[in-house]
Amino acid sequence: MSRRLIWIPFAFALGLLALIAWGLYKPADRTVRSALVGQTLPAFDLPPIVPNKPGLATAQFATGKPRLLNVFASWCIPCVAEAPQLLRLKQAGVVIDAVAIRDTPAAIADFLARNGDPYAAIGDDRTSSLQLALGSSGVPETFVIDGRGRIVQQHVGDIREDEVPGLIALVRGLK
Amino acid sequence: MIAEAGLAALWFAAALAALQLLLAALGVWRSAKPALAEASMTEELMRAVRPVAVVQGVLALVAMLLLVQLFVRSDMSVLLVAENSHSAKPLMYKIAGAWGNHEGSMLLWVTILGVAGAAVALLERGLARPTLIATLGAQAAIALGFYAFLLFSSNPFARIDPAPADGNGLNPLLQDPGLAFHPPTLYIGYVGISIAFSFAVGAMITRDVGPAFARAMRPWVLGAWIFLTLGITAGSYWAYYELGWGGWWFWDPVENASLMPWLAATALLHSVTVLATRDGLRAWTLMLAVVAFSMSMIGTFLVRSGILTSVHAFAVDPTRGSFILALLAIYIGGALLLFALRVGTVREGTTFDFVSREGALVANNLLLTVILGVVLIGTLYPIVAAGFGTQLSVGPPFFDKAAGPVALVLIAVMAVGPLLRWRRDSAQAAIARVTIPIAVTGVVLIVVAATTGGIALLPLLGLALAAGLAAASVAPLWKRNLRRTPLFTYGMVIAHLGIAVSLAGMACDTAFTQATLVAARVGEPQRVGPYLVTLDGVKPVIGANWSAIEARLSARRGADGGVFYLRPQSRFFSNPVTVTSESAIATRWDGQLYTVLGEPDAQGRWQMRLWWKPFVTLIWLGGALVALGGALSLIGRLTRGRRERVRGEGYA
Numbered sequence: 017m018s019r020r021l022i023w024i025p026f027a028f029a030l031g032l033l034a035l036i037a038w039g040l041y042k043p044a045d046r047t048v049r050s051a052l053v054g055q056t057l058p059a060f061d062l063p064p065i066v067p068n069k070p071g072l073a074t075a076q077f078a079t080g081k082p083r084l085l086n087v088f089a090s091w092c093i094p095c096v097a098e099a100p101q102l103l104r105l106k107q108a109g110v111v112i113d114a115v116a117i118r119d120t121p122a123a124i125a126d127f128l129a130r131n132g133d134p135y136a137a138i139g140d141d142r143t144s145s146l147q148l149a150l151g152s153s154g155v156p157e158t159f160v161i162d163g164r165g166r167i168v169q170q171h172v173g174d175i176r177e178d179e180v181p182g183l184i185a186l187v188r189g190l191k
Numbered sequence: 192m193i194a195e196a197g198l199a200a201l202w203f204a205a206a207l208a209a210l211q212l213l214l215a216a217l218g219v220w221r222s223a224k225p226a227l228a229e230a231s232m233t234e235e236l237m238r239a240v241r242p243v244a245v246v247q248g249v250l251a252l253v254a255m256l257l258l259v260q261l262f263v264r265s266d267m268s269v270l271l272v273a274e275n276s277h278s279a280k281p282l283m284y285k286i287a288g289a290w291g292n293h294e295g296s297m298l299l300w301v302t303i304l305g306v307a308g309a310a311v312a313l314l315e316r317g318l319a320r321p322t323l324i325a326t327l328g329a330q331a332a333i334a335l336g337f338y339a340f341l342l343f344s345s346n347p348f349a350r351i352d353p354a355p356a357d358g359n360g361l362n363p364l365l366q367d368p369g370l371a372f373h374p375p376t377l378y379i380g381y382v383g384i385s386i387a388f389s390f391a392v393g394a395m396i397t398r399d400v401g402p403a404f405a406r407a408m409r410p411w412v413l414g415a416w417i418f419l420t421l422g423i424t425a426g427s428y429w430a431y432y433e434l435g436w437g438g439w440w441f442w443d444p445v446e447n448a449s450l451m452p453w454l455a456a457t458a459l460l461h462s463v464t465v466l467a468t469r470d471g472l473r474a475w476t477l478m479l480a481v482v483a484f485s486m487s488m489i490g491t492f493l494v495r496s497g498i499l500t501s502v503h504a505f506a507v508d509p510t511r512g513s514f515i516l517a518l519l520a521i522y523i524g525g526a527l528l529l530f531a532l533r534v535g536t537v538r539e540g541t542t543f544d545f546v547s548r549e550g551a552l553v554a555n556n557l558l559l560t561v562i563l564g565v566v567l568i569g570t571l572y573p574i575v576a577a578g579f580g581t582q583l584s585v586g587p588p589f590f591d592k593a594a595g596p597v598a599l600v601l602i603a604v605m606a607v608g609p610l611l612r613w614r615r616d617s618a619q620a621a622i623a624r625v626t627i628p629i630a631v632t633g634v635v636l637i638v639v640a641a642t643t644g645g646i647a648l649l650p651l652l653g654l655a656l657a658a659g660l661a662a663a664s665v666a667p668l669w670k671r672n673l674r675r676t677p678l679f680t681y682g683m684v685i686a687h688l689g690i691a692v693s694l695a696g697m698a699c700d701t702a703f704t705q706a707t708l709v710a711a712r713v714g715e716p717q718r719v720g721p722y723l724v725t726l727d728g729v730k731p732v733i734g735a736n737w738s739a740i741e742a743r744l745s746a747r748r749g750a751d752g753g754v755f756y757l758r759p760q761s762r763f764f765s766n767p768v769t770v771t772s773e774s775a776i777a778t779r780w781d782g783q784l785y786t787v788l789g790e791p792d793a794q795g796r797w798q799m800r801l802w803w804k805p806f807v808t809l810i811w812l813g814g815a816l817v818a819l820g821g822a823l824s825l826i827g828r829l830t831r832g833r834r835e836r837v838r839g840e841g842y843a
Contacts, residue, residue, distance in 0.1 A: 026527040039574040040512045
C-alpha cells in the first residue's frame, strides 16, 4: 500500500466530522417554502364567509394593484398575535385579502370583532383547498402578490413588528 | 438518597476508568522499553489493570440499577423520572422507561461498556499480555469520554425542586414490549463492536496483528453482530406493527444508523475469520474494526443530535452536540491516525488467488462496503444539500435503486463463496459445485416470471436468487458426516439460509402485497387479497393508562372459509396526550392480514386500511435464523477454543 493512500481514511473521517460539525452549528432551515413563488396565482373562487365582506376569487387579483394574501384562521393563536401588524399595514395603505382556513362564519366574526379587521375580502376555505394550491403548509402565512397576480414573496409564520416597514416598502415598490 | 448514590457510583466508575487508562498506558509504554531496569514494576502496573476494569464495570452496573430503582419507585423528585415516567404506568414500562430517554440510554450504554470491559478483563486468556492491557486501556479511554459526557452534560440523577405531583409519562409509541427489548439489544451490539475496536487499537499499539489477535477479537465481533441482527430484526417488526403503516423498513436515518454498523460488522466478521484461520487481510481487518466502531458511534449519536430529522431524535442542546462531536473526533480521528501511522509496520499476511474462499470473502467485504457507502451518503446527503439551500429527504427510491442491485450481486457471491477452497481453487471445479444452485435460480426465475405475469425486476431477481442461495447455503453439508461437522459450519449454513429466507420475504412483500383504503359501513364486506373483511361494529375499551375505540372485524378467506375476528384499535393516551393506532394482524402460514382502524367520517363510516402481505413473516424469520446461525457459530468457536486449550495444557 502506498504511503499516501494510508491517509485517505483519515482525511475522509475529517471530512465527515467537518460535515457533522457544520450540520450541528448551522442547523438547517426547516421552513417549507412554496414552489409557486415567482409564478402566477392558481385559479380559485371562494365564497364569502362573513355577510358584509366579499369572497375571494382570482379575478380580484391582477388589477394593477399589489396586494397581500393572508392565510389565517380564528383558531390560530399566532394569527391573533399578528393582527396588530396587519392593522398597521392597512393604515399604511396596503390592501390585504384573506383566506380563512377550516373555519365558521360565527368564529370569524368573533375573531374580527376581538382583533380588528384589516381585510378587504375574506374567502371561505373549509377544505384547505386554496391553501394546498398555494403550497402553504400552515397558518398564518402571507403571500405578497404584485399587480399582475404573480406571487412575489411568501412570509411563513406571523408578521413581527420589525418586519412591517420592510413589507410596506416592498408592496409600494411593486407594480 | 438513591439518586445521590447513583451519581457517586458514576463518579467512582469514571475515576477508575481514568486510573485504568493511566495504568495501562504506563504499563504498555514501559513494556515497550525492555531496557528499563524495574521489569517487576512494569509487571505490577499491568497486573493492576484487570481488577480496576472489573470494579469499574461493577460500579457502572450499580449506577444503572439505581436508576432503574428510581423509575420503579416513581421518584418524581428526580428530573429524569418526572420528565419520562408516570406513576400510573405498568411496571414493565417503568423499568423500560429508564432507558427510553437520552440520559438513561447513555447510562445504559456505558454500563454495557463497563460490564463488557470487565468481561474482557476476566475471560480473555489467549492474547499476549501487553496487547490485552493496551486493549483494556483503549476500552477505558472510550468509557472515560462517555462518563464525562454523562457527568458534565447529561446527568441522569439530577434532582428537581419542587418535585412535581406526577410525571409527564412516556411516549405511548414506546409503551410496547418491543421497547423493553430493542434498545438494550442494539446497545449490546454497538458496545460489542467497541470491544472489537479496542482490540484493534491494542493490536496497533503493540504491533501485534495476527491470528491470535483475530481469535481473541472474533467472539466479540460475532456476539455484537448477533445482537445487532436481533436488534434490527426486532426494531423492524416493532415499526411494522406499532406504527401502523404496514411497512417493515423506511430508510429512516435511525434505521440506517443501525444498518450501517451491521454492514460493517458483517464485513468485519468475515475478514476476521480470514485473519484467524489464514493469517490474511491484516490491515483490512484493522480498518474494518475502526469503521464498524465509527458507524456505531454515528449510529448512537448522529440521529440523537437533531442534525438529521428522525422519529427517534431526542431534543439535544448544542452543548451536548458539541460534546458528542468532540468524542467522535477523538476516537475516530485518533484511531485512524494510529492506523495511518502503524499500518506500514504491519507485515503483509498470507496471500491468496482471486478464485478462492479468501477471494470471495474479499469480494463480500468490498460489496458490503459499497452498500455501506451508499447508505452513508444517502443518510448524510440532506445535510450537504441543506448547505446549498435545498431541502430534501432521501428515501426508498434512492436506496432501493442504489443498494438493491449491489445487494443482489452480494447474494450471488455469498452463494458461491462457501463452496470455494481456501487459498486457491480452479474456476471450472467451482462452477461444477454450483450447478444445482444455478439451476434452481434459473427454474425459479422462469416459473415466477411465467406464473405471476410480470412483477418488477428487482423482486423477481430477489426471489430467484433467494432460491439459489437457499440451495447453495446447505451445499456445504452435502456428502458430509453430519455428526462430525463442526458447529460453526452449521452456524454459517443457517445464517446464510436465513439471508435467503429474509430476502424471499422482502421480495414477496414488495411484489405481491395488496392494500386497500376504505371508508367502511358496518356490515359491508371489503375485499383484500383472498380475504373478505367486514366491519361488525366499534366499541370503547379501557386499558391501564389509555382508552380506545376498538373495531371488530370479521374476516373469511374466500366464500367458504372459516370466520375469524380482528380487533384493531385507535388508542388515546392522556399522559402525554397522544393517539396511536394499534394494528390487528392475523398471521397465516402464507402471510399476514394487516388491519388498521382510522377516523370516522360524518356519515357513520370508518376509515380502514387493509393489507394482505404474502410471506412477509419470512423477513423476520430469516433475521432470527441469521442470529441463530451466529449463535451456533459463537458456541462452536468457544467450545472448540476451550477444547484446544485444554488439549494444549495436557501436552504441556
